[in-house]
Every structure is written in C-alpha cells, then in structure tokens.
Amino acid sequence: MSQVQKRSRPTALAVWLVLAGAVGWWAAFSLTMERLHLLADPDAIASCDFSPLVQCTANLQSWQGSVFGFPNPILGLTGWVAPIVVGMAILAGARFGRWFWLLFELGLTFAFVFVIWLIGQSIFVLGTLCPWCMVTWIVTIPTYYVVTLHVLRTGLLPAPAAVRRGAGTLMGWVPLLAVVSYAIVAILAQVRLDILGALF
Structure with a gap:
C-alpha cells in the first residue's frame, strides 16, 4: 500500500489558495504601482503613507525592499499566481504528483521565511509598518500553514504516522x-514601536 494516503479533493484548501492568492496578488500589484509612482516622482507621497510609523515609502525605497536587485513586489506579482492556479486546478478536478506538491511546498517555505525576515526588518530595522506589506504577511502565514499540514497529513512529505495524524x-x-502568529507580530511591533502610543 502506498504511503501517500488517498484523499478526496481538498476543496477547502483549493478555495483558500484562490482567495489568498488573489489578495496577495492585489497587495503586490498595489505596492508595484506605488513603487512606479515614486520612481516617476521621487517627491511624491504614496497613498499608503499615513504617518512616519505606518507607510510604504520607507520600505519600498530601502535596500530591504529590493533584496534581489528589483522591487520585492515583483516577486509577489509572479509568486501569487501559483496558489491561484493550483487552487483553480484542484477545483477543476486536477490531481498533482508528489514532486509537484513538494516543489509547491518549497516555494511557500521560501515565501514564509522571506516574510518572517521582512517582518523583522520592518519592525526592528526600518521602524515602519507598510500597510500592503502587512496584507501580504496576513495571507502568506496561513497559506504556508495549510499547505505544509496538507503535505504532511497526506504523506506527500514523508513523516511518521503520528505526525500525519497530528497534521x-x-x-x-x-x-x-x-x-x-499575528498576535506575536503585533506584540513585537508594540514593544519595539509603541504603536498604541503613536496612535493615542
């Protein structure tokens, strides 16, 4: 008997992937447009700049905002297409091989680690909270959780039976x-940036 469990189509997972992908893509698109706006007019004020604490400009213009030599939102514009396509394909009845799920999990692991790093940079180095970046954080974290748990519970990622049941x-x-996870980020932001003090 194959170690990979035969399961019915993961409809809830598929719906989440589509919704999260759409929200993440929109956030990346909005950040990309802000970046283009700032390139066209360096003195412009981004529409997501609400205060010195809550803004996009500082993040977009920092080296952390272009880690790979191009604006980070471009990663989102391309990367968030994958969950949308995978989710829609599952809803259409597609079944993917183990290698596909493992590559998908690898991509989401990269996205999750990158987002955690960006959260740390935003809170502890830049001292700002970028609204559209936070939208990306909000959808990336649970997306990583659900896909990781899915590949574990189905045996697509080899693991003991107890781990599969736990997943x-x-x-x-x-x-x-x-x-x-959001609460931990909020607490770190409050301790480091005193958000409540800045607002009130």
Missing part, C-alpha cells in the same frame, strides 16, 4: 494558529 488534527486549528 490532520492541526488543519482545523489553522485559523487559531494564524491569529496567534
């Missing part, structure tokens, strides 16, 4: 895991 159980707790 299956945790799948129902992804919303709570996401909220806890």
Whole structure:
C-alpha cells in the first residue's frame, strides 16, 4: 500500500489558495504601482503613507525592499499566481504528483521565511509598518500553514504516522494558529514601536 494516503479533493484548501492568492496578488500589484509612482516622482507621497510609523515609502525605497536587485513586489506579482492556479486546478478536478506538491511546498517555505525576515526588518530595522506589506504577511502565514499540514497529513512529505495524524488534527486549528502568529507580530511591533502610543 502506498504511503501517500488517498484523499478526496481538498476543496477547502483549493478555495483558500484562490482567495489568498488573489489578495496577495492585489497587495503586490498595489505596492508595484506605488513603487512606479515614486520612481516617476521621487517627491511624491504614496497613498499608503499615513504617518512616519505606518507607510510604504520607507520600505519600498530601502535596500530591504529590493533584496534581489528589483522591487520585492515583483516577486509577489509572479509568486501569487501559483496558489491561484493550483487552487483553480484542484477545483477543476486536477490531481498533482508528489514532486509537484513538494516543489509547491518549497516555494511557500521560501515565501514564509522571506516574510518572517521582512517582518523583522520592518519592525526592528526600518521602524515602519507598510500597510500592503502587512496584507501580504496576513495571507502568506496561513497559506504556508495549510499547505505544509496538507503535505504532511497526506504523506506527500514523508513523516511518521503520528505526525500525519497530528497534521490532520492541526488543519482545523489553522485559523487559531494564524491569529496567534499575528498576535506575536503585533506584540513585537508594540514593544519595539509603541504603536498604541503613536496612535493615542
């Protein structure tokens, strides 16, 4: 018997991938437009610049905003297409091989690690919170969780039976895991940047 469990089509996962991909793509598109606007007029004020604490410009114009030699939002414009396509394909009845899911998981792991690094840079180095960046954080974190748990629970990523069962159980707790993750980021931001003090 194959170690990979035969499961029905993961409809909920597919719907989430489409929704998260669309939200993430829109955030990346909005940031890209802001970056182009700033390139055309360096003295312009981005529409997402609300205060010295909550703004996009500082992030977009920093070296952290172009880690690979081009604006980070371009990664989002291309990368967020993948979850949308995968989700729509699953809804259409497609079934993907193990190698595909492992590559997809690898891509999401890169995105998750990159987002965690960007969160740290934003809070502890730049001292700003970029609204569209935060939208990207909000969808990247649970997307990584659900895909990781999916490949574990189905045996696509080799793991002991106990780990697969645990992943299956945790799948129902992804919303709570996401909220806890957001809370940790919020606490770090509050401790480092005193957001409440700045607002009130």
